[in-house]
Amino acid sequence: MTEIQDLPEGCIATIVSRTTPVDAGRLSVVSKTFRSASDSDAVWNQFLPSDISSVISHSPSLANAPTKKALYLALSDRPIIIDHDKKSFQLDRKSGKKCYMLSARSLAIVWGDTKHYWNWIPLPDSRFPEVAKLVDVCWLEIRGVINTIVLSPYTQYAAYVVFKMIDAWGFQNRPVDLSVCVEGGQSSTKIVCLDPNVEEEGRQHNRAVGLQRPSVRSDGWLEIEMGEFFSSGIENEEVQMNLLEIKAGNWKSGLFLEGIEIRPK
Secondary structure, three states: OOOHHHOOHHHHHHHHOOOOHHHHHHHOOOOHHHHHHHOOHHHHHHHOOOOHHHHHOOOHHHHHOOOHHHHHHHHHHOOEEEOOOOEEEEEOOOOOOEEEEEEHHHOEEOOOOOOOOEEEEOOOOOOOOOEEEEOOEOOEEEEEEEEHHHOOOOEEEEEEEEEEEEEEEOOOOOOEEEEEEEOOOOEEEEEEOOOOOOOHHHHHHHHHHOOEOOEEOOOOOEEEEEEEEEEOOOOOOEEEEEEEEOOOOOOEEEEEEEEEEEEEO
8 A cells, every 4th residue: 555655746745735834834744755745836836825926016025035935934924015005915824814904094094184183103113104193083983994805715804903002091991892894794893992001990890891902912013803704705895894982072192003904813
């Protein structure tokens, strides 16, 4: 009986290409033949999006990647900026699914271009040239849109608002409405607290009423999940993502908005 490691390298590569990037890494330690097959362009080309050529056109240096595996790892290591600095693109390391972040500039922010209410400033730890700084508003309304046609098909996604709080006020124990709605279909809504620095009394209050609070990302920014949706890959659907605090009427300041990230759940 022929052992699987005795199969021709091309056959092994075909088998590995039907698995996942994580599996390919594990199989590469089986033998030299498996390592050669698992590292081959034939395998990693299957893990890359079919429209990868249009993606790397935004980053010419990626076109010089020596192998498809190297290209995959580069795209999963760090985001690349696309669409005139309004979006970023990245691959999820484990699955190869597409991840996007919509910059603050690509979002609809009420009074976003009025200096009395919002400023646009650079921050050294942001992936984008500028972020939105909340100066002072009583009506907080931020909306973003993405089409499922650009996402990976048959994938459950979640949207996350990515931000910082610096000398913030007006958010403590103030609920904010987050929602994700697929055109003509599913929607999800939640009430959260954006302030990560509330005192113990505030924390107890938030836990009592079930308010979710933000978590710290590996890049130092804060994020909080807005909701989930399913990208079917069949229909061309518009996904609307909203952040609202328009009920309390109190003035708010100190929010620094980088954008909304959409990544596999």
